[in-house]
Amino acid sequence: MSKARRAGKTIGLVPTMGALHAGHGRLIEQSVRECGLTVVSVFVNSIQFDRQDDFDLYPRTLAEDVKFAEALGAQIVFAPSATEMYPHPQNSFVEVEKVAEPLCGKFRPGHFRGVATVVLKLFHIVQPDRAYFGEKDAQQLAVIRRMVRDLNVPIEIVGVPIVRESDGLALSSRNRRLSPEDRRIAPVLHEALELASKAIAEGARRAPEVQRKALAFLARHPEIRVEYLEIVDPDEMQPVDSITGPVRVAAAVWLGGVRLIDNVLAVYY
């Protein structure tokens, strides 16, 4: 890697927790297109999980991940062990205030602290020029962007659009934990967000009204328990009351013991 750097090659990093799917594929492809060397990291980061069962059940498919990443042109898969990443008790953490507080931050205590901390560790280890993150984790992307700006991290952060199944379900490593029946129900999450987005495009300006409409739609599916569905500003992720510019409609739901998140950018015309 230091050889690539000395040769003046641009280094791209795609940080993942493995169980790679076409969404990750899009990140890797973009890095391969834009950088001379692409590193895919695969690390299921214990300190960002707020639930032990979620950590335990998180799919781990390293052998397939390596093949997948290399087939797309990545040169390096960096898959450290837990003791390589955390050889001592981890006492230092990156805290990102404000942007990390609403949405998932409210329901997953310590999650974004764990994310920001491990991402900064990976940045220091790999020292890439660019790092690629999916827009499905829109709040994560906003947290990383803020961290990079606030801490002067010399890395360009690239957000990559969500990849969806043909029925609209956003790709996620956790989707493989859905039962066949729940898998058929799951696309209603995206439908609810699209409903909100359409209402905004058609002129709705009061966020609570749009929110109520989307929640009423989801309420028709009793299998789904909504954790949150909020309309937020796209940089700071703070819930808005009136819609005066582009907003993100973001939601987290539970379906058969699996937590799904999704979001859409809704544009005010």
Add this chain to the structure above:
Amino acid sequence: MSKARRAGKTIGLVPTMGALHAGHGRLIEQSVRECGLTVVSVFVNSIQFDRQDDFDLYPRTLAEDVKFAEALGAQIVFAPSATEMYPHPQNSFVEVEKVAEPLCGKFRPGHFRGVATVVLKLFHIVQPDRAYFGEKDAQQLAVIRRMVRDLNVPIEIVGVPIVRESDGLALSSRNRRLSPEDRRIAPVLHEALELASKAIAEGARRAPEVQRKALAFLARHPEIRVEYLEIVDPDEMQPVDSITGPVRVAAAVWLGGVRLIDNVLAVYY
């Protein structure tokens, strides 16, 4: 700087708050000896001050600092403005648990968070190979070492011994705020630490006893108010009860409105 890096020069950073004295001089000299390019940063970092008056009264002597640093062989003095360092509200912080908690951490809430955050920002801006810190701020040095280890920061941290006046007073930018009379009293802080160190070298093994002896010595000087005087392990900075290896005796005192800190390493024979 990127030119120096491409030419394979080692870059040394000496982060300071200015008002440079011979203690800083020792740091700069060591960096100049060991590195191909030395950068001295001068920035009075608002977010590490717990008292507005201390921030306002902190001496600022940039023109002299530049001459001083250059005379010792530093190639670059980096003196950013507050808006360069904090162009947006700072929402991201580095929190170092445990080592930052006792001693000064207990009496200056938010201090080490501010220190760790600005030091990491400077590291990302300057991207040195080595960074030099004085042992006078022993807990600060321990916090930075821990941060670097925990966050995989690719920089070598070098601790440099305390420089003292002939009467034992540790050099500090705040010393110039002492009245002539207080300046005459100030060396008793170091004398108290030496008393403790001598007791340990001579066989004292119970930390509270050693502490009592040093405090009793300081109590003979009513002008001095002790904030803390503790015997701690040198890595984690946690107060110890029995002395079974090298320890640091560290103290903070107030003298005529000026806060002074000092420490000595005490070796168990």
